[in-house]
Amino acid sequence: MRPIFIPRLVNGPFGDPGLYVDFKFEKRALLFDAGDLAALPPKKLLRISDVFVSHTHMDHFVGFDRLLRICLGREVGMRLYGPEGFIDRVEHKLAAYTWNLVENYPGDLVIETWEVDPGWNARGARFRCHRRFQREPLEGRCAPDGVMLDEPAFRVRAAFLDHDTPCLAFSVEEKTHVNVWKNALAELGLPVGPWLKELKRAAVQGAPDDTPVRASWRDRDGAHERTFALGELKARVLRLVAGAKLCYVTDVVYSEDNARRIAELTADADHLFIECVFLDEDADHAARKFHLTARQAGSIARAARARLVVPFHFSPRYAEREAALRDELEAAWRSFSQ
Numbered sequence: 001m002r003p004i005f006i007p008r009l010v011n012g013p014f015g016d017p018g019l020y021v022d023f024k025f026e027k028r029a030l031l032f033d034a035g036d037l038a039a040l041p042p043k044k045l046l047r048i049s050d051v052f053v054s055h056t057h058m059d060h061f062v063g064f065d066r067l068l069r070i071c072l073g074r075e076v077g078m079r080l081y082g083p084e085g086f087i088d089r090v091e092h093k094l095a096a097y098t099w100n101l102v103e104n105y106p107g108d109l110v111i112e113t114w115e116v117d118p119g120w121n122a123r124g125a126r127f128r129c130h131r132r133f134q135r136e137p138l139e140g141r142c143a144p145d146g147v148m149l150d151e152p153a154f155r156v157r158a159a160f161l162d163h164d165t166p167c168l169a170f171s172v173e174e175k176t177h178v179n180v181w182k183n184a185l186a187e188l189g190l191p192v193g194p195w196l197k198e199l200k201r202a203a204v205q206g207a208p209d210d211t212p213v214r215a216s217w218r219d220r221d222g223a224h225e226r227t228f229a230l231g232e233l234k235a236r237v238l239r240l241v242a243g244a245k246l247c248y249v250t251d252v253v254y255s256e257d258n259a260r261r262i263a264e265l266t267a268d269a270d271h272l273f274i275e276c277v278f279l280d281e282d283a284d285h286a287a288r289k290f291h292l293t294a295r296q297a298g299s300i301a302r303a304a305r306a307r308l309v310v311p312f313h314f315s316p317r318y319a320e321r322e323a324a325l326r327d328e329l330e331a332a333w334r335s336f337s338q
């Protein structure tokens with residue numbers, strides 16, 4: 001596996017939740033939740049293209065101001081996503097400031113905001129610095145199966161969870177990479193060229209092995225064309241590498257319904273970031289607060305068959321007992337997995 005993302009929690013486990021997902025090969029990052037962002041330097045904030053907000057409790061959204069402050073006056077386009085009511089929240093935050101001089105700022109900060117409902121209808125609005133951040137409606141769209149963002153290399157999917165308010169959990173799924181073995185191509189007497197695009201597409205889409213693939217190219221001797229079965233080329237010149245999957249789950253009460261939704265979203269995650277707010281000895285309190293205990297988080301990680309689990313969002317009441325939270329999660333995660 002060759003993951004294209006480097007995920008890191010923004011703060012320590014007792015700090016505000018947030019996950020910064022850096023791209024390895026691009027100057028770009030995704031951000032999951034915007035709580036206290038003081039730990040992120042401007043350089044890192046300016047890389048953020050998309051911000052996914054689980055819900056707008058203050059510890060998940062107070063950092064919007066810092067992001068705005070750093071990006072203001074720059075030519076930055078940013079997309080924000082959240083649950084129902086999110087556009088109003090963003091609008092209200094922007095309305096808290098006076099914008100009489102911003103039309104002339106050199107760069108136009110453009111904030112595209114999307115909110116989804118449980119039927120996966122997405123409503124959008126744009127707020128532009130040069131228009132004093134007045135709300136401009138965007139045409140609505142659909143987020144089928146919770147897919148909020150779909151790009152050639154990856155997709156971001158969401159699930160609705162209950163936290164006494166709708167709260168979104170997210171997964172980032174890299175799509176299958178296809179590597180071409182140039183030596184093997186040369187052995188077949190085939191050059192690289194645009195025809196490889198078609199071959200890769202057929203391979204990624206799982207077309208049948210007997211699908212014909214036409215290799216055509218031109219050289220000084222003229223035009224050439226040969227046809228192969230997809231299966232042969234797959235075996236000889238391609239290597240399909242499954243993409244990594246990382247998930248971010250926070251602020252959720254333990255219930256059968258939530259556990260099932262999380263299990264679906266996070267199945268076979270390579271990297272699961274999950275809240276562990278309370279110890280199981282305080283499970284009643286956790287339920288009243290609509291949060292998970294470490295044991296519940298561990299059992300969810302086990303159901304997901306997660307390969308690596310990173311806990312966060314620890315309650316300050318355990319400041320002296322951090323290891324107990326981690327141990328409880330670990331025990332539940334590993335208990336039946338061997």
Ligand SMILES: [Zn+2]
Nearest residue numbers: 055057163251
């Ligand atoms: Zn919350």
Ligand SMILES: [Zn+2]
Nearest residue numbers: 057059060251
């Ligand atoms: Zn929270």
